[in-house]
Amino acid sequence: MQTAGIHHVTAMSSDAQGNRDFYEGVLGLRMVKQTVNFDEPGTYHLYYGDGLGSPGTILTFFPIPGLPPGRDGAGVTELVALAIPEGAAAAWRSRLDRLGVAFTEIGVGGVRPGLALADPDGMRIELVETGEVVAPRQWDAWVPAGMAIQGVEGVTLASHHIADTHQALASWLGLESDAEGVFRGHQALGGRVRVRDAGGESVARLGAGTVHHIAFRSTDAGEQLQWLDHVRRAGGAPTPVQDREYFTSIYFREPGGVLLEIATDPPGFTRDEPADALGSSLRLPAWLAAHRVRLLERLPALETPRQESLR
Numbered sequence: 001m002q003t004a005g006i007h008h009v010t011a012m013s014s015d016a017q018g019n020r021d022f023y024e025g026v027l028g029l030r031m032v033k034q035t036v037n038f039d040e041p042g043t044y045h046l047y048y049g050d051g052l053g054s055p056g057t058i059l060t061f062f063p064i065p066g067l068p069p070g071r072d073g074a075g076v077t078e079l080v081a082l083a084i085p086e087g088a089a090a091a092w093r094s095r096l097d098r099l100g101v102a103f104t105e106i107g108v109g110g111v112r113p114g115l116a117l118a119d120p121d122g123m124r125i126e127l128v129e130t131g132e133v134v135a136p137r138q139w140d141a142w143v144p145a146g147m148a149i150q151g152v153e154g155v156t157l158a159s160h161h162i163a164d165t166h167q168a169l170a171s172w173l174g175l176e177s178d179a180e181g182v183f184r185g186h187q188a189l190g191g192r193v194r195v196r197d198a199g200g201e202s203v204a205r206l207g208a209g210t211v212h213h214i215a216f217r218s219t220d221a222g223e224q225l226q227w228l229d230h231v232r233r234a235g236g237a238p239t240p241v242q243d244r245e246y247f248t249s250i251y252f253r254e255p256g257g258v259l260l261e262i263a264t265d266p267p268g269f270t271r272d273e274p275a276d277a278l279g280s281s282l283r284l285p286a287w288l289a290a291h292r293v294r295l296l297e298r299l300p301a302l303e304t305p306r307q308e309s310l311r
Contacts, residue, residue, distance in 0.1 A: 001230050002174030005185030006152050006193075007215040007247070007263040008047075008058035009080050011123055012070065014208035016044050016063035016302050018120045023048045023059065025305030026099055027082075028143030031279035032269045034302065037062050038244065041288055042298050047246075050151065051137035053269040053278065055217050057151035062212065065300065069122060070207030074160035074198035075257020077211035081114075081126040081192070083133035083153035089113045091147040092127050121209035128153045132191075142305075154182075154192025155214055158204065159256025162197040168254040169193060172234045173216055185217070195256070203257065213251065215261035221248055227262045238262075245285050246271055 013019040023029050032053035037045045043064050049057040059080070072078060084092060089107075092115055096103050106126060107113035114128040133150040140148050159165035166183075169175045175183035175193060184191040193214075206212065218224040224241065228250050231238045238252040247263040254260055272283050282299070284292055 001227060002176075003185050003216040003218070003227075003262065005056060005191040005217060006155065007055045007217040007261075007265070008049075008060055009077070009152060009155065009214055010060040010062070010212045010261075011080075012067060012206060012208055012210055012212055013061045013063040013119075013121050014067040014069075015065065015120070016046065016300055019046060019061050019063050020302060021305045022119050023061075024142065026096075026101060028139070028141075028148055029059065030139040030141065032058075033246065033279055033283060034281065035245070035283050035285075036288065036295060036299070038285065038288075041291070041295060044299060044302070047269065047279070049139075050135035051139040052275060053246075054136040054151075055263075055265045056133075057135055057149075059152070064208075067208040070210030071202075071205035072158075073204035074158050074201045076158055076204035076206075077155050077214055077258055078158045078196070078204075079124045079126065079156035079194075080211065081128045081153040081155065083130045083150040084114070084127045084147060085150065086129050086131045088147040089115060089127070089129055091144075095143070095147075119209070123209040123211070126153075154184075154194060155211075156194040156196055157214075157254075157256065157258050158196050158198035158201070159254075159258070160199050160201070160203070161255045161257075162195055162199065164255035165195050165258075168234075168236070168256075169195070172231050172236055172254070173260075198256075213259040213261050215249065215263040218262050218264045220266060221264055224248060224250065224262060224264050231262075 029048035033047035035045050037043045047060045103115040103117040106116050112129050135150045169183045183193040236252040238250045242249045249261050249263045251261050
């Protein structure tokens with residue numbers, strides 16, 4: 001079996017409004033869903049992506065007020081690279097300068113040009129030029145289409161058992177390694193997985209600014225059951241299928257310590273609100289609907305980023 005590539009990346013944050021101000025207000029992604037963490041309903045689960053939150057374009061966050069910073073180390077995804085169109089690095093350089101966001105140049109020595117930066121919680125991000133990725137449903141409400149983020153270009157895992165991680169990516173997920181040791185699925189969107197040898201490092205600690213898990217794509221629920229059996233037979237220990245409303249999921253850890261997920265492409269984010277209203281209000285699954293008032297009292301107010309910060 002082979003996954004098409006990354007479905008979404010889920011990370012942790014310490015402030016919901018600051019998270020929205022950055023990912024929508026600075027990076028220009030569309031908030032496609034406001035909901036809650038189904039395992040901890042007293043906190044938000046925020047989703048960003050292209051116009052529809054297409055698989056391969058999605059970043060999601062658990063913002064927990066006052067959450068202490070995480071710690072780098074082995075067993076974590078340490079970098080998320082986002083694809084921007086070829087030639088767009090100069091426009092991003094100008095935008096980040098104007099908004100006071102610090103960055104450094106990457107791409108020296110013939111590598112694709114781009115910028116390295118961090119979100120308000122310190123999560124490491126790269127904006128990488130590539131002609132291979134085009135967002136299925138372009139979103140240019142805050143950032144012009146010619147420079148808009150197209151999706152997840154790839155991730156970098158820090159493994160304390162790199163050989164075993166390589167084996168799991170190949171045999172568990174069907175990812176193929178190129179001459180440079182970069183793994184990828186059979187579609188460009190959300191494709192690349194890089195692995196760094198962190199065998200001599202202490203284990204990372206989850207917290208604000210760290211990635212919680214990486215999700216890979218499954219065509220549908222039937223294929224996901226095949227994945228569950230496949231991963232188990234290949235030596236993993238997947239969970240039972242979990243209903244996440246907008247997809248269903250199974251979870252397991254690869255041997256280097258990183259938490260992985262396989263998520264279905266359907267049903268998607270228009271399941272409970274129309275495309276033109278995605279992310280405009282708090283959505284809850286049926287089993288939490290009776291608790292809406294109490295949850296709204298507990299959750300911090302979440303406002304659209306200020307217009308003046310987006311120009």
